[in-house]
Amino acid sequence: MDTFLSGLRHAIWLLVHLDPIVVEVTLRTLQVSGTATLVASFVGILVGTYLAQARFPGRRLLVSLVNTGMGLPPVVVGLFVALMLWRSGPLGQLRLIYTPAAMVIAQAIIATPIVTGVSIAAIQQLDPRLRLQLLGLGASRGQAALLLWWEARRSLLAAAMAGFGGAVSEVGASIMVGGNIAGQTRVLTTATVLETSKGNFDTAMALGILLLFLSFSIMLGATWLQQSGRGDR
Amino acid sequence: MGYSLLLLFLVLTACATPATPASPSLPANPEVILATTTSTQDSGLLDVLVPDFEAKTGYRIKVIAVGTGAALAMGQRGDADVLFVHAPAAEMELLASGDAVDRRPVMHNDFIIVGPENDPAGIRGTVKAADAFRKIAQAQDLFLSRGDDSGTHQTELALWKEAGLTPAGAWYQESGQGMGATLKIASEKGAYTLTDRATYLTMRASLDLVLLLEGDETLYNIYHVMVVNPEKHPGVNYEGATAFADYLTSPEVQRVIREYGKDRFGQPLFFPAAGKPEP
Numbered sequence A: 001m002d003t004f005l006s007g008l009r010h011a012i013w014l015l016v017h018l019d020p021i022v023v024e025v026t027l028r029t030l031q032v033s034g035t036a037t038l039v040a041s042f043v044g045i046l047v048g049t050y051l052a053q054a055r056f057p058g059r060r061l062l063v064s065l066v067n068t069g070m071g072l073p074p075v076v077v078g079l080f081v082a083l084m085l086w087r088s089g090p091l092g093q094l095r096l097i098y099t100p101a102a103m104v105i106a107q108a109i110i111a112t113p114i115v116t117g118v119s120i121a122a123i124q125q126l127d128p129r130l131r132l133q134l135l136g137l138g139a140s141r142g143q144a145a146l147l148l149w150w151e152a153r154r155s156l157l158a159a160a161m162a163g164f165g166g167a168v169s170e171v172g173a174s175i176m177v178g179g180n181i182a183g184q185t186r187v188l189t190t191a192t193v194l195e196t197s198k199g200n201f202d203t204a205m206a207l208g209i210l211l212l213f214l215s216f217s218i219m220l221g222a223t224w225l226q227q228s229g230r231g232d233r
Numbered sequence B: 001m002g003y004s005l006l007l008l009f010l011v012l013t014a015c016a017t018p019a020t021p022a023s024p025s026l027p028a029n030p031e032v033i034l035a036t037t038t039s040t041q042d043s044g045l046l047d048v049l050v051p052d053f054e055a056k057t058g059y060r061i062k063v064i065a066v067g068t069g070a071a072l073a074m075g076q077r078g079d080a081d082v083l084f085v086h087a088p089a090a091e092m093e094l095l096a097s098g099d100a101v102d103r104r105p106v107m108h109n110d111f112i113i114v115g116p117e118n119d120p121a122g123i124r125g126t127v128k129a130a131d132a133f134r135k136i137a138q139a140q141d142l143f144l145s146r147g148d149d150s151g152t153h154q155t156e157l158a159l160w161k162e163a164g165l166t167p168a169g170a171w172y173q174e175s176g177q178g179m180g181a182t183l184k185i186a187s188e189k190g191a192y193t194l195t196d197r198a199t200y201l202t203m204r205a206s207l208d209l210v211l212l213l214e215g216d217e218t219l220y221n222i223y224h225v226m227v228v229n230p231e232k233h234p235g236v237n238y239e240g241a242t243a244f245a246d247y248l249t250s251p252e253v254q255r256v257i258r259e260y261g262k263d264r265f266g267q268p269l270f271f272p273a274a275g276k277p278e279p
Helices: A002-016 A020-053 A059-069 A074-085 A100-125 A128-136 A141-151 A153-169 A172-178 A188-197 A201-227 B002-016 B038-042 B045-057 B068-077 B088-096 B129-139 B151-162 B179-189 B197-206 B238-248 B251-259
Strands: B031-036 B060-065 B082-085 B100-115 B143-145 B172-174 B192-196 B210-213 B220-228
Touching (some): A002 A201, A020 A141, A020 A201, A100 A172, A128 A141, A153 A188, A188 B038, B031 B068, B031 B238, B038 B060, B045 B060, B045 B238, B045 B251, B082 B088, B088 B220, B100 B197, B100 B238, B129 B210, B143 B179, B151 B192, B179 B197, B220 B238
Parallel strands (some): B031 B060, B031 B082, B143 B192
């Protein structure tokens, strides 16, 4: 309990003083997980829309694979990406290992199935006749897709939020492919791990609280956007 | 709290040193990957040395802190440029295989056996580490092993061998984690464990573990720096790696190592070893 309280105090202290290192780690966390979420949302919403509407043999198998992917263990993703990106690996020439780009790749792989899975459900919840009607009224496939996305915008925003949650909270892949290097690839989760192993439990707690606060602020904004235009607040 | 704040402040100010080099001549290939042990990072030593090295030379060091076993494996694959490790027998294998060259001693300290204050196996006062291990095994008191092929784990296994025992059973548990995490688990469980002195001193304030055995010569813990061989692994940054090895063994840095930790723990965490004859 002492650690918890001193961690809380410490978190407030770090926040109030805008400690430069903490600010830098927080900004990198946003940058890495934000970019990964953008990539995952782009791929996930496109693939999810396609899988929700297309009819072809093996579709159910693919959807099952996506749903399995929603629970991809981050360490497995991290190991796979590291094996690819290590200098001795097939993509070693790209020199991406231990860079923020490598972390974006790993987090995007973790978040994409989450966005895809929620997007499939979002599009399928729309009335199937809507798309037929749009096409019947002469909309091109692209126009029809845009209108469907607009109709499903709240659910699709929820898909992106879930993807961001998956990306920002994982630590196994980030530490493996990023290396937790100070000033380069250290993010809030990996810094928390490091401070814990150093025995600085209140600093670790403070970083954890900052991460929660960061997630909360972003989700608050997204939820406000999502719920605006509805009767309640 | 005040102590932790001070520690954080020290670490942060150490990290806050601008990474932009002061020297006008930027190295052609500035990125250097350093594979090292958890103890050099958890003790905070690298937070002091790495920013200083970067500011002086313009190199950018990527510190990958893993167990010595994993660090040596990174060297063996050519995934790191320079290794800063503490498992002499395993290091010699890398020299023999030609994966690493230019091995130099940097610093030493010692391993110690720590455990719960009440010392249920009664190892307090024992001189030989292997004898203490035998007592723990006979009493079947909880012993926490790193179990991660780190330098500390390799030393621990050598001690069990010296004791003529193969540890197994419910009393012998493996954490599979770094030294800091292992000490914390040992403290929570009231277990014995083998640790390097630096990590123990760094964490002592948050542990319910006391020092029970020290001073046995088999507990000598020496850290070497090695450069990954560019002839076997053409992709490595040999110039950058050598520059870091030169830096670690320079008289100036050896002085920094000798002073490091004195202000906080009343004793140094590491002792300089560069250029000294090896036992």
